[in-house]
Amino acid sequence: MxxxxxxxxxxxxxxxxxxxxxxxxxxxxxxxxxxxxxxxxxxxxxxxxxxxxxxxxxxxxxxxxxxxxxxxxxxxxxxxxVSMLFQSPRASTDPRQTLASIIGQPGDIAGRTIDVVALAAEVGLTPDLLSRRPHQVSDGQLQRACLARSLAQQxxxxxxxxxxxxxxxxxxxxxxxxxxxxxxxxxxxxxxxxxxxxxxxxxxxxxxxxxxxxx
The missing domain is CATH 3.40.50.300 (P-loop containing nucleotide triphosphate hydrolases)
Known part of the structure:
Protein backbone atom coordinates (compact mmCIF):
# COMPACT_ATOMS: atom_id res chain seq x y z
CA MET A 1 0.00 0.00 0.00
CA VAL A 82 -4.13 11.90 -4.59
CA SER A 83 -4.51 15.61 -3.87
CA MET A 84 -2.02 18.37 -4.58
CA LEU A 85 -1.28 21.60 -2.72
CA PHE A 86 0.47 24.06 -5.02
CA GLN A 87 3.08 26.73 -4.32
CA SER A 88 0.92 29.71 -5.26
CA PRO A 89 -2.57 29.75 -3.74
CA ARG A 90 -3.58 32.66 -5.97
CA ALA A 91 -2.68 30.78 -9.13
CA SER A 92 -4.62 27.71 -8.01
CA THR A 93 -7.89 29.39 -7.02
CA ASP A 94 -10.67 31.19 -8.88
CA PRO A 95 -10.62 34.86 -7.81
CA ARG A 96 -14.42 34.99 -8.18
CA GLN A 97 -15.03 32.29 -5.57
CA THR A 98 -15.36 32.80 -1.84
CA LEU A 99 -13.18 30.79 0.52
CA ALA A 100 -16.24 28.70 1.39
CA SER A 101 -16.72 27.84 -2.29
CA ILE A 102 -13.04 27.01 -2.70
CA ILE A 103 -13.08 24.64 0.28
CA GLY A 104 -16.33 23.01 -0.81
CA GLN A 105 -15.26 22.46 -4.42
CA PRO A 106 -14.43 18.73 -4.05
CA GLY A 107 -17.92 18.13 -2.70
CA ASP A 108 -19.47 19.91 -5.67
CA ILE A 109 -17.48 17.70 -8.05
CA ALA A 110 -18.19 14.46 -6.19
CA GLY A 111 -21.82 15.27 -5.38
CA ARG A 112 -21.45 15.06 -1.62
CA THR A 113 -21.80 17.47 1.28
CA ILE A 114 -18.67 19.05 2.77
CA ASP A 115 -18.65 20.48 6.30
CA VAL A 116 -16.90 23.64 5.19
CA VAL A 117 -17.04 25.36 8.58
CA ALA A 118 -15.45 22.39 10.35
CA LEU A 119 -12.68 22.07 7.76
CA ALA A 120 -12.03 25.80 7.90
CA ALA A 121 -11.71 25.62 11.67
CA GLU A 122 -9.31 22.69 11.39
CA VAL A 123 -6.93 24.75 9.24
CA GLY A 124 -7.30 27.86 11.39
CA LEU A 125 -9.80 29.91 9.38
CA THR A 126 -12.51 31.75 11.29
CA PRO A 127 -16.11 31.78 9.96
CA ASP A 128 -15.97 35.49 9.06
CA LEU A 129 -13.30 34.74 6.43
CA LEU A 130 -15.41 32.23 4.52
CA SER A 131 -17.44 34.86 2.68
CA ARG A 132 -14.32 36.65 1.44
CA ARG A 133 -12.67 36.24 -1.95
CA PRO A 134 -8.95 35.62 -2.56
CA HIS A 135 -8.06 39.30 -2.99
CA GLN A 136 -9.58 40.02 0.44
CA VAL A 137 -7.32 37.65 2.40
CA SER A 138 -3.60 37.11 2.92
CA ASP A 139 -1.50 34.50 1.12
CA GLY A 140 -1.37 32.48 4.33
CA GLN A 141 -5.14 32.52 4.78
CA LEU A 142 -5.68 31.57 1.16
CA GLN A 143 -3.18 28.71 1.39
CA ARG A 144 -5.03 27.45 4.47
CA ALA A 145 -8.21 27.42 2.38
CA CYS A 146 -6.37 25.48 -0.33
CA LEU A 147 -5.21 22.95 2.27
CA ALA A 148 -8.79 22.62 3.51
CA ARG A 149 -9.88 22.04 -0.10
CA SER A 150 -7.29 19.28 -0.45
CA LEU A 151 -8.46 17.67 2.80
CA ALA A 152 -12.09 17.94 1.66
CA GLN A 153 -11.14 15.64 -1.20
CA GLN A 154 -10.43 12.96 1.45
Whole structure:
Protein backbone atom coordinates (compact mmCIF):
# COMPACT_ATOMS: atom_id res chain seq x y z
CA MET A 1 0.00 0.00 0.00
CA UNK A 2 1.68 3.20 -1.18
CA UNK A 3 1.87 5.84 -3.88
CA UNK A 4 4.72 4.89 -6.21
CA UNK A 5 6.56 6.47 -9.10
CA UNK A 6 8.37 3.70 -10.98
CA UNK A 7 11.05 4.49 -13.55
CA UNK A 8 9.57 7.86 -14.48
CA UNK A 9 11.07 9.71 -17.44
CA UNK A 10 9.55 13.02 -18.54
CA UNK A 11 10.31 16.62 -19.44
CA UNK A 12 9.30 19.63 -21.48
CA UNK A 13 11.01 18.73 -24.77
CA UNK A 14 11.27 15.20 -26.13
CA UNK A 15 15.03 15.29 -26.54
CA UNK A 16 15.66 16.95 -23.16
CA UNK A 17 14.13 15.01 -20.25
CA UNK A 18 14.32 16.59 -16.79
CA UNK A 19 13.44 13.28 -15.12
CA UNK A 20 15.18 10.08 -16.16
CA UNK A 21 14.23 6.74 -14.63
CA UNK A 22 13.13 8.24 -11.29
CA UNK A 23 11.46 6.08 -8.65
CA UNK A 24 9.90 7.20 -5.36
CA UNK A 25 7.49 5.73 -2.81
CA UNK A 26 5.13 7.51 -0.40
CA UNK A 27 3.75 5.08 2.22
CA UNK A 28 0.53 5.79 4.14
CA UNK A 29 0.90 7.83 7.31
CA UNK A 30 4.42 9.01 6.58
CA UNK A 31 5.92 12.35 5.56
CA UNK A 32 8.43 11.98 2.74
CA UNK A 33 10.59 14.96 1.82
CA UNK A 34 11.94 15.73 -1.64
CA UNK A 35 14.48 18.43 -2.40
CA UNK A 36 16.89 19.41 -5.15
CA UNK A 37 17.97 22.41 -7.24
CA UNK A 38 15.49 24.41 -9.31
CA UNK A 39 14.79 23.00 -12.75
CA UNK A 40 15.55 19.38 -11.88
CA UNK A 41 11.97 18.15 -12.24
CA UNK A 42 10.50 18.18 -8.73
CA UNK A 43 7.26 19.86 -9.83
CA UNK A 44 7.12 17.68 -12.94
CA UNK A 45 7.28 14.59 -10.75
CA UNK A 46 4.63 16.03 -8.42
CA UNK A 47 2.22 16.62 -11.31
CA UNK A 48 2.79 13.10 -12.61
CA UNK A 49 2.15 11.59 -9.16
CA UNK A 50 -1.07 13.63 -8.93
CA UNK A 51 -2.18 12.36 -12.38
CA UNK A 52 -2.18 15.89 -13.77
CA UNK A 53 0.40 14.96 -16.42
CA UNK A 54 1.46 11.66 -17.96
CA UNK A 55 5.11 10.51 -17.99
CA UNK A 56 6.92 9.69 -21.21
CA UNK A 57 7.78 6.31 -19.74
CA UNK A 58 7.46 4.51 -16.43
CA UNK A 59 4.29 4.38 -14.38
CA UNK A 60 2.52 5.56 -11.26
CA UNK A 61 0.83 3.04 -8.98
CA UNK A 62 -1.68 3.78 -6.25
CA UNK A 63 -1.83 0.96 -3.72
CA UNK A 64 -0.57 -1.42 -6.38
CA UNK A 65 -2.96 -0.33 -9.15
CA UNK A 66 -1.35 1.26 -12.24
CA UNK A 67 -2.74 4.70 -13.04
CA UNK A 68 -4.02 5.01 -16.60
CA UNK A 69 -4.89 8.44 -17.97
CA UNK A 70 -4.75 11.89 -16.42
CA UNK A 71 -7.17 14.21 -14.62
CA UNK A 72 -10.79 13.16 -15.21
CA UNK A 73 -9.81 10.25 -17.47
CA UNK A 74 -8.29 8.44 -14.47
CA UNK A 75 -10.52 5.48 -13.48
CA UNK A 76 -13.19 6.47 -10.97
CA UNK A 77 -11.84 4.09 -8.32
CA UNK A 78 -8.52 5.98 -8.24
CA UNK A 79 -9.72 9.51 -8.99
CA UNK A 80 -9.32 11.82 -6.01
CA UNK A 81 -7.00 9.42 -4.20
CA VAL A 82 -4.13 11.90 -4.59
CA SER A 83 -4.51 15.61 -3.87
CA MET A 84 -2.02 18.37 -4.58
CA LEU A 85 -1.28 21.60 -2.72
CA PHE A 86 0.47 24.06 -5.02
CA GLN A 87 3.08 26.73 -4.32
CA SER A 88 0.92 29.71 -5.26
CA PRO A 89 -2.57 29.75 -3.74
CA ARG A 90 -3.58 32.66 -5.97
CA ALA A 91 -2.68 30.78 -9.13
CA SER A 92 -4.62 27.71 -8.01
CA THR A 93 -7.89 29.39 -7.02
CA ASP A 94 -10.67 31.19 -8.88
CA PRO A 95 -10.62 34.86 -7.81
CA ARG A 96 -14.42 34.99 -8.18
CA GLN A 97 -15.03 32.29 -5.57
CA THR A 98 -15.36 32.80 -1.84
CA LEU A 99 -13.18 30.79 0.52
CA ALA A 100 -16.24 28.70 1.39
CA SER A 101 -16.72 27.84 -2.29
CA ILE A 102 -13.04 27.01 -2.70
CA ILE A 103 -13.08 24.64 0.28
CA GLY A 104 -16.33 23.01 -0.81
CA GLN A 105 -15.26 22.46 -4.42
CA PRO A 106 -14.43 18.73 -4.05
CA GLY A 107 -17.92 18.13 -2.70
CA ASP A 108 -19.47 19.91 -5.67
CA ILE A 109 -17.48 17.70 -8.05
CA ALA A 110 -18.19 14.46 -6.19
CA GLY A 111 -21.82 15.27 -5.38
CA ARG A 112 -21.45 15.06 -1.62
CA THR A 113 -21.80 17.47 1.28
CA ILE A 114 -18.67 19.05 2.77
CA ASP A 115 -18.65 20.48 6.30
CA VAL A 116 -16.90 23.64 5.19
CA VAL A 117 -17.04 25.36 8.58
CA ALA A 118 -15.45 22.39 10.35
CA LEU A 119 -12.68 22.07 7.76
CA ALA A 120 -12.03 25.80 7.90
CA ALA A 121 -11.71 25.62 11.67
CA GLU A 122 -9.31 22.69 11.39
CA VAL A 123 -6.93 24.75 9.24
CA GLY A 124 -7.30 27.86 11.39
CA LEU A 125 -9.80 29.91 9.38
CA THR A 126 -12.51 31.75 11.29
CA PRO A 127 -16.11 31.78 9.96
CA ASP A 128 -15.97 35.49 9.06
CA LEU A 129 -13.30 34.74 6.43
CA LEU A 130 -15.41 32.23 4.52
CA SER A 131 -17.44 34.86 2.68
CA ARG A 132 -14.32 36.65 1.44
CA ARG A 133 -12.67 36.24 -1.95
CA PRO A 134 -8.95 35.62 -2.56
CA HIS A 135 -8.06 39.30 -2.99
CA GLN A 136 -9.58 40.02 0.44
CA VAL A 137 -7.32 37.65 2.40
CA SER A 138 -3.60 37.11 2.92
CA ASP A 139 -1.50 34.50 1.12
CA GLY A 140 -1.37 32.48 4.33
CA GLN A 141 -5.14 32.52 4.78
CA LEU A 142 -5.68 31.57 1.16
CA GLN A 143 -3.18 28.71 1.39
CA ARG A 144 -5.03 27.45 4.47
CA ALA A 145 -8.21 27.42 2.38
CA CYS A 146 -6.37 25.48 -0.33
CA LEU A 147 -5.21 22.95 2.27
CA ALA A 148 -8.79 22.62 3.51
CA ARG A 149 -9.88 22.04 -0.10
CA SER A 150 -7.29 19.28 -0.45
CA LEU A 151 -8.46 17.67 2.80
CA ALA A 152 -12.09 17.94 1.66
CA GLN A 153 -11.14 15.64 -1.20
CA GLN A 154 -10.43 12.96 1.45
CA UNK A 155 -7.22 11.86 -0.27
CA UNK A 156 -5.09 8.90 0.71
CA UNK A 157 -2.02 10.82 -0.45
CA UNK A 158 -1.21 14.54 -0.33
CA UNK A 159 1.50 16.19 -2.43
CA UNK A 160 2.71 19.60 -1.27
CA UNK A 161 4.76 21.26 -4.01
CA UNK A 162 6.69 24.13 -2.37
CA UNK A 163 3.41 24.85 -0.58
CA UNK A 164 5.06 26.99 2.11
CA UNK A 165 7.51 28.88 -0.13
CA UNK A 166 5.42 32.07 -0.18
CA UNK A 167 4.51 32.03 3.52
CA UNK A 168 6.09 33.53 6.62
CA UNK A 169 7.72 31.34 9.25
CA UNK A 170 4.74 31.31 11.62
CA UNK A 171 2.24 30.33 8.92
CA UNK A 172 4.65 27.71 7.56
CA UNK A 173 4.97 26.14 11.01
CA UNK A 174 1.19 26.12 11.48
CA UNK A 175 0.53 24.45 8.12
CA UNK A 176 3.22 21.83 8.70
CA UNK A 177 1.71 20.99 12.11
CA UNK A 178 -1.69 20.54 10.46
CA UNK A 179 -0.25 18.25 7.80
CA UNK A 180 1.68 16.22 10.38
CA UNK A 181 -1.48 15.88 12.46
CA UNK A 182 -3.49 14.64 9.49
CA UNK A 183 -0.84 12.09 8.61
CA UNK A 184 -0.84 10.76 12.17
CA UNK A 185 -4.60 10.76 12.67
CA UNK A 186 -5.87 9.60 9.28
CA UNK A 187 -2.91 7.78 7.75
CA UNK A 188 -2.63 10.06 4.73
CA UNK A 189 0.76 9.72 3.05
CA UNK A 190 2.46 13.06 2.37
CA UNK A 191 5.14 14.16 -0.08
CA UNK A 192 6.66 17.51 0.94
CA UNK A 193 8.67 19.18 -1.82
CA UNK A 194 10.86 22.08 -0.74
CA UNK A 195 14.21 23.80 -1.22
CA UNK A 196 14.31 24.19 2.56
CA UNK A 197 16.32 21.17 3.68
CA UNK A 198 16.16 22.27 7.31
CA UNK A 199 12.35 22.31 7.21
CA UNK A 200 12.19 18.88 5.59
CA UNK A 201 14.70 17.45 8.04
CA UNK A 202 12.65 18.70 10.98
CA UNK A 203 9.31 17.21 9.95
CA UNK A 204 9.86 14.35 7.48
CA UNK A 205 10.49 10.69 8.19
CA UNK A 206 12.79 10.46 5.16
CA UNK A 207 14.25 13.17 2.90
CA UNK A 208 15.32 12.36 -0.67
CA UNK A 209 17.44 14.48 -2.97
CA UNK A 210 16.02 14.18 -6.48
CA UNK A 211 19.44 13.33 -7.89
CA UNK A 212 19.61 10.43 -5.45
CA UNK A 213 16.46 8.70 -6.73
CA UNK A 214 17.51 8.57 -10.36
CA UNK A 215 18.47 5.03 -11.36
Missing amino acids: SLQALGITSGYHRNRPVLENVSLEIPPGRLIGLTGPSGTGKSTLARILASLDAPWSGEVRIDGSPVVGTKFSVPAALRGT PKYLICDEATAMLDAATTAALIRLIESRATETGVGVLLISHDRELLGACCDVVHDLDGIRA
